[in-house]
Amino acid sequence: MNLVELPPIVLSLMSNTLCDDLSGVLQFVRDCRDSFWSPECEIRESPVGGVGVFAGTDIRKGSTLLKLPKSSLFSASNSTIANLLLDDEIDGILALNIAFIYETTVFREKSHWVPYLKSIRICDEQQQLVLPPGYWSDEAKRCLRGSTLDTLHDGLRSETEVQEGFELAVDLARKWNQEFGLPIPQGYLDVRPDDRDDTILKFHRFVATAYAMSSRVFEIDAYHGSALVPIADLFNHSTTAPDVRFTSLYEVCPLCGEPGMCKHLVAEAALEAQENGGSSPPGSDAESSDEEHDPSNEDELVDITLERDVKKGQEIFNSYGELSNALLLARYGFTVRNNPHDMVHLGNEVRALVRTHGRYAARTQWWSRTGWKAYSRWSAAEVQTPWLSEIFVDSRGQPSDPLAAFLNLLEMPETQWLQLRSAPTPSNAPVHQLQDMGDVGTRAHLLRLLAYKKLSWRPSPGGVPPAARVILHSERTILRRARSRMYRRNSSRYTD
Numbered sequence: 001m002n003l004v005e006l007p008p009i010v011l012s013l014m015s016n017t018l019c020d021d022l023s024g025v026l027q028f029v030r031d032c033r034d035s036f037w038s039p040e041c042e043i044r045e046s047p048v049g050g051v052g053v054f055a056g057t058d059i060r061k062g063s064t065l066l067k068l069p070k071s072s073l074f075s076a077s078n079s080t081i082a083n084l085l086l087d088d089e090i091d092g093i094l095a096l097n098i099a100f101i102y103e104t105t106v107f108r109e110k111s112h113w114v115p116y117l118k119s120i121r122i123c124d125e126q127q128q129l130v131l132p133p134g135y136w137s138d139e140a141k142r143c144l145r146g147s148t149l150d151t152l153h154d155g156l157r158s159e160t161e162v163q164e165g166f167e168l169a170v171d172l173a174r175k176w177n178q179e180f181g182l183p184i185p186q187g188y189l190d191v192r193p194d195d196r197d198d199t200i201l202k203f204h205r206f207v208a209t210a211y212a213m214s215s216r217v218f219e220i221d222a223y224h225g226s227a228l229v230p231i232a233d234l235f236n237h238s239t240t241a242p243d244v245r246f247t248s249l250y251e252v253c254p255l256c257g258e259p260g261m262c263k264h265l266v267a268e269a270a271l272e273a274q275e276n277g278g279s280s281p282p283g284s285d286a287e288s289s290d291e292e293h294d295p296s297n298e299d300e301l302v303d304i305t306l307e308r309d310v311k312k313g314q315e316i317f318n319s320y321g322e323l324s325n326a327l328l329l330a331r332y333g334f335t336v337r338n339n340p341h342d343m344v345h346l347g348n349e350v351r352a353l354v355r356t357h358g359r360y361a362a363r364t365q366w367w368s369r370t371g372w373k374a375y376s377r378w379s380a381a382e383v384q385t386p387w388l389s390e391i392f393v394d395s396r397g398q399p400s401d402p403l404a405a406f407l408n409l410l411e412m413p414e415t416q417w418l419q420l421r422s423a424p425t426p427s428n429a430p431v432h433q434l435q436d437m438g439d440v441g442t443r444a445h446l447l448r449l450l451a452y453k454k455l456s457w458r459p460s461p462g463g464v465p466p467a468a469r470v471i472l473h474s475e476r477t478i479l480r481r482a483r484s485r486m487y488r489r490n491s492s493r494y495t496d
């Protein structure tokens with residue numbers, strides 16, 4: 001199956017809940033034992049997109065808005081095909097995706113989950129599949145070439161893992177059908193290899209399902225992994241001032257999901273004791289672990305609580321993380337205006353700068369092999385990230401600390417550079433000097449990098465999808481801010 005060359009497709013953005021589907025979701029939650037949904041909240045159409053959750057009255061900080069037992073969440077481990085997925089060692093978002101497809105196409109009315117799951121749509125209101133940017137037509141992608149989504153996140157590429165996941169799902173569907181007579185999900189995994197268009201359409205449905213899962217999923221615990229959480233997934237995202245917090249106890253037995261002592265831990269402890277030649281620790285027999293099990297235990301619930309007071313009528317927001325628009329689009333299918341987490345990646349421009357100035361080669365090589373590790377350890381930054389991914393200007397037009405440090409390295413006097421390079425071990429390298437130099441390197445190089453960016457990136461705003469338009473506007477604004485900062489800085493250098 002070769003699906004790499006995809007034909008142009010119509011693209012659309014945003015998959016939201018229809019008001020007509022809400023009663024099914026609310027009934028599903030009411031039917032769950034030990035569930036609680038605050039009568040002080042209302043779910044209705046939101047100005048930001050689809051539906052959202054609103055305060056029906058003034059609500060105080062600390063109030064619990066939602067409580068659900070983990071048994072009522074839709075995870076691969078809770079699904080009807082949980083055992084099959086486990087036997088074939090399928091987990092993560094792929095397992096959730098396949099479980100969702102079976103629940104909504106094969107089990108349908110017989111599925112406990114469908115009253116909730118059918119509210120999750122993979123098409124927009126015009127019945128177009130909602131696909132991530134990597135699956136847009138070439139023409140639609142062109143406008144984002146050279147943007148941070150492209151150069152930093154590689155978000156315009158269709159992911160091979162998704163295609164491999166689809167192929168695996170098709171194979172498993174055939175196998176389960178032959179071995180147990182389980183019907184193959186029609187319209188999704190019933191692929192006819194000789195019909196290319198049909199295969200591509202089904203592949204796209206698979207991708208759109210994965211995108212819908214990604215836009216709603218919560219990380220629950222070591223047993224459930226990723227799961228869909230009814231009602232919790234109706235809170236929209238705020239970039240700056242989220243009102244609620246989602247809580248779930250992560251440390252549970254990965255084999256059965258028990259929060260406390262369970263038969264697996266008991267067996268493990270007994271085995272360990274046996275190996276050490278002793279007897280089983282007290283309270284570790286299977287009987288006592290059963291006695292301790294309390295189904296209404298708070299540890300077996302997930303909840304959403306208010307982190308601040310909200311006023312009647314106000315929309316109540318969650319936070320999906322401190323994410324730039326590039327990541328919001330890649331994972332959730334939307335963007336927000338004036339996102340303070342936006343940035344412009346300048347990794348390719350730094351590469352071009354080094355390529356065209358041979359004298360920087362030795363310093364750059366030292367930085368990528370040794371300096372970056374030493375610097376990130378010293379500055380408590382993430383050592384694992386490749387240095388070029390930290391090369392950006394932020395939403396205020398300020399260079400990131402690693403960008404400023406690297407540009408200082410290029411401008412460092414020869415004696416200082418030799419001292420840095422000849423440190424006996426990387427951890428002894430006096431990398432703090434790169435910070436102490438202030439904005440010397442930025443003044444010398446940033447305008448040139450911004451000019452390179454302008455040359456390499458010519459976004460065409462015609463026919464651009466709205467979410468992409470927000471990204472383009474944001475990146476242009478950031479570049480303008482960075483340039484004016486530099487002009488102000490450089491002119492103050494001559495007038496001071």
Ligand SMILES: C[S@@+](CC[C@H](N)C(=O)[O-])C[C@H]1O[C@@H](n2cnc3c(N)ncnc32)[C@H](O)[C@@H]1O
Pocket residue numbers: 014015016017018046048049050051052215216233234235236237238332333334335336
């Ligand atoms: C977890 S759902 C939130 C509920 C959703 N509005 C609904 O109707 O089902 C995530 C989706 O909501 C929309 N969304 C959430 N926050 C948003 C925001 N700040 N601006 C625009 N759309 C948003 C996006 O379509 C996103 O894919």
